[in-house]
Amino acid sequence: MSSGQEGALEKGRLRPPGLALLLAEARGLLELNASLLLSPLLMRAPRGDGHPVLALPGFLASDLSMAPMRRYLSELGYETHAWRMGRNLGGLGRMRDALRARLAEIHAASGRKVSLVGWSLGGVYARDLSLWAPDMVRYVITLGSPFANDVRATNATRLYEALSGERVEDFAEAREAIAGDLPVPTTSIYSRADGVVNWRTCLLRPSDRAENIEVHLASHLGLGVNPAALWAVADRLAQPEGEFSPFDRAGPFAIAYAPPEQAISA
Numbered sequence: 001m002s003s004g005q006e007g008a009l010e011k012g013r014l015r016p017p018g019l020a021l022l023l024a025e026a027r028g029l030l031e032l033n034a035s036l037l038l039s040p041l042l043m044r045a046p047r048g049d050g051h052p053v054l055a056l057p058g059f060l061a062s063d064l065s066m067a068p069m070r071r072y073l074s075e076l077g078y079e080t081h082a083w084r085m086g087r088n089l090g091g092l093g094r095m096r097d098a099l100r101a102r103l104a105e106i107h108a109a110s111g112r113k114v115s116l117v118g119w120s121l122g123g124v125y126a127r128d129l130s131l132w133a134p135d136m137v138r139y140v141i142t143l144g145s146p147f148a149n150d151v152r153a154t155n156a157t158r159l160y161e162a163l164s165g166e167r168v169e170d171f172a173e174a175r176e177a178i179a180g181d182l183p184v185p186t187t188s189i190y191s192r193a194d195g196v197v198n199w200r201t202c203l204l205r206p207s208d209r210a211e212n213i214e215v216h217l218a219s220h221l222g223l224g225v226n227p228a229a230l231w232a233v234a235d236r237l238a239q240p241e242g243e244f245s246p247f248d249r250a251g252p253f254a255i256a257y258a259p260p261e262q263a264i265s266a
Helices: 003-010 019-038 063-075 091-110 121-132 158-162 172-177 227-237
Strands: 052-056 079-081 112-121 137-141 186-190 210-214
Touching: 019 063, 019 186, 019 227, 052 091, 052 121, 063 079, 063 112, 063 227, 079 091, 079 112, 091 186, 112 121, 112 227, 121 137, 121 186, 121 227, 137 227, 186 227
Parallel strands: 052 079, 052 112, 112 137, 137 186, 186 210
Antiparallel strands: none
């Protein structure tokens, strides 16, 4: 780390990922292809118990981006749901009512708690939903979601503010709560090679029901289709309701995970 970066961190300010990492985001297509090639291994993941899972797309993405994950989880036995709100143009305050209504709809129809899987901004929404209705939420999994530390440290901040009509600093009290401990079990999956968000913005405070999982070399745009990330999502969702145990990094994708001691708050 350079002296300039150290100074920035000491002041509580983080920098967005550099240009090299941003340009390397094109490798996300390779991650999707890898998942297709490794599908026989992915299907060895623990089977689901049929509980509902709501998949929330990232900024500028739509349900199409979450289709591979929904298909995978459906094949493992989960009842998967799209968010059905078109393209995600951002806005924590603007989207809250619709997101809450969607969660309540799924919960009422299934009669079971709903697990939330959110990619990037979708993960921020997922954490907010769990704070609003912990009695409806079973588990929260975020993938490359910038909810902690200096959340301005992304390469999408200006575009987000322009399209959503919100500043990142808006809803400060809500964002502080989103960055804190959740009332339900949660896992944050991230990559230090993320070219869109500074990986430190994805770190939660580990506890007896909260953990970070680092996937080596994953891109931001490919994290939701990365085979190691998909395996981790399936493994976490398969835990019995109300129970939590740390992620076991053994298995067919063991080489892709950083040791747990590296996944610490920054």
